Amino acid sequence: MSGTQIVRRNLHDEIAVGLREMIVKGELRPGEKVPEAALCIRFGVSRTPMREAFKALAAEGLLTLVPNRGAVVARITREEVAELFPVMGALEGLAGELACARITEAKVARIRKLHEQMARFYERGEIAPYYRSNRAIHEAIFEAADNAVLSSIFQNLLTRTNSVRFAVKKSPARWAEAVADHEAMLAALEARDGPGLGRILREHMRHKIEMVIEALDARDAAERRRS
Amino acid sequence: MSGTQIVRRNLHDEIAVGLREMIVKGELRPGEKVPEAALCIRFGVSRTPMREAFKALAAEGLLTLVPNRGAVVARITREEVAELFPVMGALEGLAGELACARITEAKVARIRKLHEQMARFYERGEIAPYYRSNRAIHEAIFEAADNAVLSSIFQNLLTRTNSVRFAVKKSPARWAEAVADHEAMLAALEARDGPGLGRILREHMRHKIEMVIEALDARDAAERRRS
DNA sequence: AAAGTGAATAATGAATGCAAAATCGAGTCA
DNA sequence: TGACTCGATTTTGCATTCATTATTCACTTT
Structure with a gap:
């Protein structure tokens, strides 16, 4: 066994980690629209894994998905x-x-x-x-x-x-x-x-x-x- | 206002509902591989929304995603x-x-x-x-x-x-x-x-x-x- | 000037395409 | 027989494309 473990991860998972961090750090603020295209460029990925990450974060309650209007950072009432x-x-x-x-x-x-x-x-x-x-x-x-x-x-x-x-x-x-x-x-x-x-x-x-x-x-x- | 509300929903959401139901009903059993292609045919959708639903259900802890091997129904130890x-x-x-x-x-x-x-x-x-x-x-x-x-x-x-x-x-x-x-x-x-x-x-x-x-x-x- | 209209543009959602990885299976060898 | 190889096939992950829906903004109307 080598010391370095081969960590095989899915792209959408890594993106989800990055997005969570951005939300926690306040780079993405509650109520704000999540800029899909800009994030794709920033993470250097296509829309598919980005959108998959959105679905996961929405299931976690961190994002709200509005049909035909993309994702918004969940706002706590x-x-x-x-x-x-x-x-x-x-x-x-x-x-x-x-x-x-x-x-x-x-x-x-x-x-x-x-x-x-x-x-x-x-x-x-x-x-x-x-x-x-x-x-x-x-x-x-x-x-x-x-x-x-x-x-x-x-x-x-x-x-x-x-x-x-x-x-x-x-x-x-x-x-x-x-x-x-x-x-x-x-x-x-x-x-x-x-x-x-x-x-x-x-x-x-x-x-x-x-x-x-x-x-x-x-x-x-x-x-x-x-x- | 008409009585029938226009319910606009995302495909992945409806699929997620369907999958949850299949899991609860035991049509998909714990530990079993989730047959992506077959489900796409059954639901009459392409792989994209199906895979998005997988990500959401994985975030809920209902599925486990194995890199390069697709989704498996979560098994409780x-x-x-x-x-x-x-x-x-x-x-x-x-x-x-x-x-x-x-x-x-x-x-x-x-x-x-x-x-x-x-x-x-x-x-x-x-x-x-x-x-x-x-x-x-x-x-x-x-x-x-x-x-x-x-x-x-x-x-x-x-x-x-x-x-x-x-x-x-x-x-x-x-x-x-x-x-x-x-x-x-x-x-x-x-x-x-x-x-x-x-x-x-x-x-x-x-x-x-x-x-x-x-x-x-x-x-x-x-x-x-x-x- | 404010409100309305509609064409141009941008975005979203879903299907399709493609390269890489996993699985299968016939054939080989011990 | 059982373990191993390696090419064919399938599956998977991600990128790309395409149709549909929002949004923007120049232009009209009052």
């Missing part, structure tokens, strides 16, 4: 926010429960490290590094849960909600609340209290949705002022 | 069963909680009717009608939860697990257990006890997974005997 986040809460809650049942001592220790790091960034008010540690903790919980189906569905929902989650500007009170949630999470995890951790994660998600709604309200108010 | 069902449990649990918060008196009454009907079918040992009522109850809970995202993800998981769920032959003890679960569900729903209903539904799903594992064990044992 307030109603969908109200639907998506509780689902994410239930899933992350499950991840927490499974993690408590399966996690090793070493991984708990690693999460504690991440948590302490995150707390330091909070103290210093360093937002970007804070988010990085924060995300690492949530990812570590899913990793410990060891459920690929769960992770992939959750990841999909994260991607779909990317634009609205990113719109949030945490107030000091909200930020403190989030850190407090994380303290409780760590305690539950160290006590291997599955139901407890599940409850905290669902609660954490409920706080998140409130922040998102606040952000959407603020954004809409700003838009109304402009017009 | 025991490990995936162990991953999929807890996720379904968490989602149906959420549906129960939401339903308790939102359901109208009339809908509760309808579910009670369905439940009593189902109980009668159980008493008489009529399996097919029992399953019909059973499914109607679960669907009614999702309807009451009024969360389209939740419903569509759950529906997708139902489809993906179709083959293994269908393999289950309930023992009398298991059947009694299921009916008891349903009694508890109705009680929780009538009391609008969201957390309680959530717990019962997760428990109900845990029972389901045990039945599925039993069925898979039996199937594998039978297969081993044959070889």
